[in-house]
Amino acid sequence: MREYLKHYIDGHWVDPITPSFLELENPATEEVSGRIVLGSGADVDLAVAAARRAFPAWSATSREHRLDILAAILSEYEKRSGDLARATTDEMGAPAALASGFQIGLGHGHLTTAIEVLKTFPFEEQRGETLITRIPIGVCGLITPWNWPMNQVAVKVFPALATGCTVVLKPSELSSFSAAILAEILEAAGVPAGVFNLVFGDGPDVGAAMAAHPDIDMISFTGSTRAGVEIARTAAATVKRVTQELGGKSASIILDDADLAQNVASGVHGMMGNSGQTCSAPSRMLVPAARLEEAISIARDAAAEVTVGDPNGNFTIGPVVSKAQFDKIQTLIRQGEAEGATVVAGGSGRPDGLEKGYYVRPTVFADVTMDMAIAREEIFGPVLTMLSYSDLDHAIAIANESDYGLAGYVSGKDPAQTREVARRIKAGWVVINGAFDFNAPFGGVGRSGNGREWGEFGFHEYVEVKAILGHAPA
Template sequence: MRDHRKFYIGGQWVAPATAQTFEVVNPATEQICGTVAAGSAQDVDRAVAAARAAFGSWSATTVAERLTLLRAIAAEYDRRRGDLAAALTEEMGAPAALAGGFQVDLVAGHLDTACTVLENFAFTEELGGSMVAKEPIGVCAMITPWNWPLSLIAVKVFPALATGCTMILKPSEKSPFSGQIFAEVLAAAGVPPGVFNLIHGDGPGVGVPLSAHPDIDMISFTGSVRAGIDIARTAAPTVKRVSQELGGKSPNILLDDADFADNVAKGVVSMMGNSGQTCSAPSRMLVPAGRMSEAAAAARAAAEQITVGDPTGEVAMGPVVSGAQFDKVQALIQKGIDEGATLVTGGTGRPEGLDVGFYVKPTVFADVTNDMTVAREEIFGPVLTILGYDDIDHAIAIANDTEYGLAGFVAGADLDQARAVARRIRAGSVSINDGFDFACPFGGYRKSGNGREWGASGFDEYLETKAILGYAPTDASS
């Protein structure tokens, strides 16, 4: 049983202002697996004061000094990989192979990228006789979700550290253990007091005070559209910068070629990864209408090969994160059935033999139309919808007929055609044939958000731009 009743503020593990706590439930067992202190506005005030006090000295550090710290963090992080993976499995049900593999590896990749970007980042630029300088924005608040808890902390904290900002992190109350260990990593690596601070808690207790605080210069949030709107509203009176990465309902356009069946199978596996709890998941598979039956058969075969069960074992898929999430996914699966989509495999209820734990059957719907609820709402569970298109123009129209715009996918052997299709998808990132790049920006159009993370673009979120005119005046007589 984990017990975390202190916050990391000003370089020390300190008792919270109140004795309130919340319990963390292991989604595989439905049993309480830990207790974490619940923060309050008083804790926020204390953390903000610590971050504000540290900003002057940290913002004045050199690139070399910040690189040294990031590399010390990398070494300490590598030492704690096993602890972090175990925490991810326990708190949010990530299978051991995923937790100890991609979930942990993503953070290392983002850290390595931050170091590379920092080594080459132009914080100043001369324009004629003027100087344009990029300076740290100040004290930053970071509110992160439960589905990829470590990597979504990393893409905020590492750029903020690299650019000279100070910060307060609030991890999700559903998956706080990995955030706790992350704070331990930074403390052990020698992050100066007050530069990084951690407060556990929920939205009303900590998120709202962070969003409203007049001494916070910027807030970075990843989570639901509803929460993002609330944060933006709360932050508006203080005119702080708000960077958001929100929901998605991403299209996966499969081109009509010889690789079709393989691409269907890949799309299924990608959708079911992390129990479908990925904001950029390829949840809408678009296939040529004349190949719908073939797509359904290939999807069924792939989905039924996915092993579901105890995430500490050798399975491909564990539970969803909570009872509330389980109920939401079950209701949306039933909605798909009620609205007339063809249930190819899966459906409501737990998989056979799994009577305890928030397990969902890998579910595939075919013959879906884009007006159905399962095609429009972000389900955030292992549910794939397959929609038919008549031609490429029709596919693009379906892909872009959404209030979201986080990601898109194109799969096909004709690279020129795939590139042309990718350019027409209205989304913040589009992957052709499983392309992946740590250096490229990640973020959304429309209701999927308004900021960018990853790579050099992630640095820009934490910087203000200053123009210094007359910096190098020219000689008027020459």
């Protein structure tokens, strides 16, 4: 059983001010898998004070010094990648192949990308007689979720450190195992005391204390829209910068000239990956009305290929993260059934033979309309909704009929048409024919948040722009 009963503050593992602990459950077995400490506002005060003390020296370090530190972190990350993968499987149920592959690989990719961006990032830029400087914003409070633990920690921590900021990290209490190992990685890499601090805990106690703290200069939050609203309200009193990557209900438009068999099947598999627990998942599949029946048949077959079971076994997906998540998903599946959507595959209840563990049947709904809850609410489980459209304008109207605007997907053979559709989708991140780029800015519009992460655009969230007028070139 894993135990992490101390916070990492000012270069040391320290006891909590007020001892309080939480037993964590393995979602595959419903048995206790470990115990973590739960922090408080007093622990946040200690961590913020350490980060504040470390900031002047760290922010004054050279680009070259920070590159050396990031290179050392990369070396340690690679040494511990197996440990990180096993922790990810234990804490949130990711299948071993996914955990050791894309889960940990995303963190690695963001770290190597941060190193490359730092080599040439324009901290100073002369414009006439004005010098534009980009200076580290200060102490950053980073609050991350459980669904892609290393991805969402890496995409915040590494740009913050690279730009000269100091950090207080609060991971989700459900994904604390991997965060603790990351703290060990940074310690082994020689990150100076106070530059990186880790406080375990929940949102109402630790997250709220960070958002309100007058000595935290910015908050970067990834999680639910509901929690994001509360963080923004709390942070407003101290006028700190708040960036947020929140929920999504992303549309995937399959155009009439697309290879239907390939794109419907890949859309089903893309939705089911990570047990559907991905904010940018293509959860609404839009297909031409004239080809709907064919698409339904393909989707049914593709869903049957998604196997569910022990994350340490040879299965496509494991459980969802918790009983609360399982119950929410089941409620929405039953609501979809009650509202008249057609169950193409799956449905409510556990898969056959799995009576223990928070396993959800890979579910596909057809005959879905935008007035149904399953078309509007983020389910955050392996549930795909299929909608039909009459023409291109209708498809785009359906895609944009959402409070969210995180991602969008377009599949088709005509480059001009796919580009036109991508431009018209209201979202911060739109993918044409499965493209991927670590340097592409990631973030949403509307109730999906604000700000951007990934690549150079992620660096800009951690700097203030300062103009020095009359600073003529020498």
